[in-house]
Amino acid sequence: MAKLHLFRGDIEDCEKMCKALLRINPNHTDVSVILADALSMKNDATPAIYHFTELLQQRPDNFDVLARVISLLWRQGKLKSAKRLLERAKRTSHGASHSAGYHYCQGLYYQYAMEPDKAVSSFNKARRDGEWGRRAIEGIVRVYISPGGIGTYLWDLQSLDDEGEAEEARRVIECLMLEPPMLPHTNADTVRLCYARMLTQHGPSVKEAQKQLIRIIQQDKSFVPALLCMSVALQMIGQAPKARNQLKRICKLKYNRMYAAEFEEAYLMLATIYVNSKKYDLALDLCKRCLSYNQSCARAWEHMGLIMEMEYAYKDAADYYGKAWYHGEEASAPIGFKLAFNYLKAKRYIESIDVCHKVLRKFPDYPKIRKDVLDKARTALRS
Numbered sequence: 001m002a003k004l005h006l007f008r009g010d011i012e013d014c015e016k017m018c019k020a021l022l023r024i025n026p027n028h029t030d031v032s033v034i035l036a037d038a039l040s041m042k043n044d045a046t047p048a049i050y051h052f053t054e055l056l057q058q059r060p061d062n063f064d065v066l067a068r069v070i071s072l073l074w075r076q077g078k079l080k081s082a083k084r085l086l087e088r089a090k091r092t093s094h095g096a097s098h099s100a101g102y103h104y105c106q107g108l109y110y111q112y113a114m115e116p117d118k119a120v121s122s123f124n125k126a127r128r129d130g131e132w133g134r135r136a137i138e139g140i141v142r143v144y145i146s147p148g149g150i151g152t153y154l155w156d157l158q159s160l161d162d163e164g165e166a167e168e169a170r171r172v173i174e175c176l177m178l179e180p181p182m183l184p185h186t187n188a189d190t191v192r193l194c195y196a197r198m199l200t201q202h203g204p205s206v207k208e209a210q211k212q213l214i215r216i217i218q219q220d221k222s223f224v225p226a227l228l229c230m231s232v233a234l235q236m237i238g239q240a241p242k243a244r245n246q247l248k249r250i251c252k253l254k255y256n257r258m259y260a261a262e263f264e265e266a267y268l269m270l271a272t273i274y275v276n277s278k279k280y281d282l283a284l285d286l287c288k289r290c291l292s293y294n295q296s297c298a299r300a301w302e303h304m305g306l307i308m309e310m311e312y313a314y315k316d317a318a319d320y321y322g323k324a325w326y327h328g329e330e331a332s333a334p335i336g337f338k339l340a341f342n343y344l345k346a347k348r349y350i351e352s353i354d355v356c357h358k359v360l361r362k363f364p365d366y367p368k369i370r371k372d373v374l375d376k377a378r379t380a381l382r383s
Contacts, residue, residue, distance in 0.1 A: 002034050008042075014038040029055060033065060041257050045072045054283065056085060060350070061093035063101025067108055067135075075260075077295035077327060082109055100129035104136050106220040112296070114331040116143045133181030138192075140176060145168045145195045166199045173199075180322040187216050191225045198233060208231050224250055224259040228266050235269075244273055251286070264290050266301050280307045298328035302335060305342070314345035325355070340373045344380070352377040 002021065005014035020033035021028060033057055038048035040048035052069045055062060066089060070082040085133070086109060089096050096102045107122030120143050126136035177189060185193075190291035194209035210233050216226040227250050234243035250266040267290040274283035284307060287300040294300075305320035321339040328335055343352035356374040359366060 001029065006034060006038055009041070011041055013040050017191075019035060029059075029062075032352050033068075036065075036068070040068070040072055045076050048072055049076070056089075060085070060089045061096050061102070063089070063099065063105050063132075066101075066105045070105060070108050070112070074296050075294045079109070079112055079296065082112075097126070100126040100132040100136070104132045104139070107136065107139050111139060111143065114329040119143055127179070127181070130181070133179070137176050137179060137182055141173050144173050144372050145192070145199070164202075170196045170199050181355060184230070187220070187223060188225055190216060191229050194229050194233075198229075198236065201236055203237065206236050209233055222253055224253065224256070224262045228262045228269075231266070231269060240273070244270065247273070257293075260293060264294055264297060264300075268297070270301070273298070275306060279293075279295055280310070283307060296327045298324045298332075298335070301327060302338075305338065309338070309342060314342045318342035318348065318351075320348050330358060330362070333366045333369075336363075337366070337369050337373065340369060340377075344373055344377050347380070349377045349381040351383070 002014050002017040005011075005017060014037065018031050021031045022035070025031070032051055036048045036051035036055075039045075039051065044341065048079065049069060049072050052065050055065045056069065059065075060304040066085060069085060070079075073079055074083045082366040086102075086106060089102060089105075093099075101351050102121045103125040106254070107119045107126065108117075110119035110122055120140055123139040123143075126132040127140065129136070174193065177196075179183070182189060190212055194358055197209045210230065213226050213230045213233065217230065220226075227246055229249075231243045231246040234246065235238070240272050247266050247270040250263065251270060252262075253380055256262050267286045271286040271290075273285040274280070274286070283303060287303050290297050290300040301320050301324035305317045305324060308317035308320060310312075318339060321335060321342055324335050325332075325339045330336065330372050336355055339360065340352045340355040343349070343355060352373060356369050360374075
């Protein structure tokens with residue numbers, strides 16, 4: 001009954017049922033997991049993290065719980081705490097480092113930490129496992145669909161660096177989707193295959209994906225993954241007004257943590273459209289909505305920084321870009337440049353110089369920041 005209440009979204013009833021069960025058996029792990037899941041769906045992750053952490057104290061190698069905690073900590077902007085939990089699981093359990101569950105959790109951490117190559121490597125070690133295989137393959141596919149990392153989405157890429165790479169990514173995804181853990185396919189799997197077809201951004205491939213998506217949407221008019229993918233397809237073929245209408249449709253739906261990534265991407269995609277059309281208030285509202293569910297969303301912080309910069313509020317822009325830089329694991333040279341530039345405009349010269357050095361250490365082939373920001377900040381500091 002507790003599971004059914006959770007599935008239906010009846011959080012209060014689920015919580016009452018779990019608490020009644022825990023009065024009978026305080027050490028019932030499965031019930032504790034359901035209760036923590038219910039608490040996390042109330043958009044207050046703190047008690048959920050507490051419950052999950054208590055379970056990990058008893059069994060650090062409970063990888064099902066560990067995977068949930070890693071996601072929750074990331075959404076709370078506390079990913080670094082997840083690394084300590086991974087290390088403890090490896091240290092306290094003799095076979096953890098060879099476990100598919102551990103490799104899946106490690107892959108999840110690397111995915112959030114903007115290290116896609118390491119994420120794919122870890123997921124690959126779990127992808128043939130009966131219990132973890134499906135989730136691991138879904139993780140790999142997610143990396144291929146968002147080639148710039150968890151903060152970069154297919155809809156905002158003008159083009160991939162190499163058409164051959166896009167075609168190779170499509171082929172890899174289609175092969176992965178045929179592996180035993182992924183069969184039979186669900187509607188969500190069909191959406192993933194649609195994204196794979198759209199990677200090359202060829203008109204016929206996008207049209208074929210649209211046909212598949214229309215069939216899914218006819219079955220379930222509120223299936224968020226298909227609605228989002230359709231928005232991306234419409235954007236690609238130049239039908240921006242129709243894409244915007246699809247996104248508005250998603251934004252009117254009640255947020256469901258089961259499709260958290262899709263909801264957040266829809267908010268950001270629509271926010272991008274509003275920024276480009278100078279509707280800053282609407283874009284800010286969507287960014288704040290996204291951040292209410294995911295504090296680690298670097299793209300939302302970046303949008304807010306951009307809006308403040310356009311309004312010449314350089315101090316606020318620097319604060320927002322600083323959060324985008326931090327939550328993006330300092331992995332984006334353009335965000336580093338924007339942060340350093342706004343520190344310069346806000347007359348925070350030392351911070352500007354520090355960020356310039358970080359960017360140049362990681363991206364030595366990004367000399368633009370030296371000429372446009374670093375040299376000017378040094379001159380201003382001396383004068």
